Amino acid sequence: MNCSFTEKISSLIDGELSTAEAREVERHMPGCNDCQQLRADFLSLRSQIAGFETSLQPEVQNRALKKILGTERPGPARGLRWSFGAPAVAFATLVIAAAIVGLLLYQSSNKTQRDSQGIASVNQTPSPAQSGSGPQSKQQQQPEASPEPSREQPTQNKNNDETPRRQPSAPKRPIVREPKPGEQFAAVPGPVRSADAQTLTAMHFEKSETLLLAFRNVRLNEPGTATEVGYERKRAQQLVYQNMMLRREADTSGDVQISSLLESLEPILIDIANLPEHPDEDAVRVIRERVERKNIVPLLRVNSTALARALD
């Protein structure tokens, strides 16, 4: 294969080309069979590698977590231990020395007061309240000093390995998770949908994935240059209409999974399509964060793989 674009094809499918380079390659591709074949082969390889299923069992994962959280952590973190500089140590020493001197002076000059303080402390020692609440107060202090609360989590999981694994993360990070191996093939639609629709959907997912990867790699913060997303905008505009059409088709066929994925994708495509030529960084960042949060790139990849395999 002698075409000079071959290396760029690899970067193109990773969304790692600059806008100008991507345009150049896309202009070149329709006239070059070698490059078209190369792109298709690279994407096919990607499907094979991304579709690799690990044989991890949920109970193994829970056991591992339990073991890690059950292991003692060595005292304070290393970074913390060395973070006290010489001035801080000198200051602390000075404060302690001053406190000792103050205490000694106080004790020698005011004996009566010291005695009354002693009586008060003696009275406090046998207090009935303390004997009752001793262990309780100890328990209240413990969570701050030991990882007990987190150890409870895996114990709960032990009783029910399947469902509560995501419990701690649910309120903070709802979806950010690699799809499980079993889920990858759950996305294969039933025979109701036509092969054409499946092919179009698989292609649409791949194009959208490439677009989102390119969008993720748009350079921000480069001094002297405004963020340019012209290429991504144009691609998004093209894909939005196709997305709407395919979503309606999936709805009609009753393919809920594909339909819901297209539904998640649609607002993202619309947002990218509606960006100005030179958007501010925040606008780009917000969309990127949404893409990450919805875990949409892996889902697109998994579904396009599954659809392609179903067609094979």
Add this chain to the structure above:
Amino acid sequence: MASEDEEFTMLFQDFYPSLCRFLECLLGGRAPLAQDLAQESFLQLHRTAWGTMPVGEARFWLYRVARNMAINEFRKSNTRYRLFDRVVEVMRPRARTPEQEYETQERNAMVLEMLQTLPEDQRTALLLREQEQLSYREIGQVLNVSESKVKVDIFRARAALRERWNKVSGVSRVAGVGNS
């Protein structure tokens, strides 16, 4: 401490399966060993670096440590675990039909076999790209190499696998993919 452990649990649940898969592919399919090394990586993170490192950095740190552990394993005997792994594989509970299970195993075996033909640095870069969807810059961060080396490694890996794949299958498979 409680919230630290909670955060750690979230990170673990999010990335432990991916790390296992990455290691399994890197090690040529030794699943129990991959799971042990993934656990060991998380254990190291929890014991030494957790709490002093931004959460965003932890993922890269984990892949870096896991990769180093895998490299150490390459240096040890390659045959030690084979029999045990094979037994575990046979004993593994099966949720799918035998045909589906067979198909998956065949596909996994083929992917692993092809990946093993690549040099380690190319294989790692390609796995981080295709399975973990890291950008070239992020892969460079994990492997401590430049972005351009990552780009070249990934291209070479793909080109080599393509050649091998075409040799094995006889024809170029396009798996329902159209051209843009």
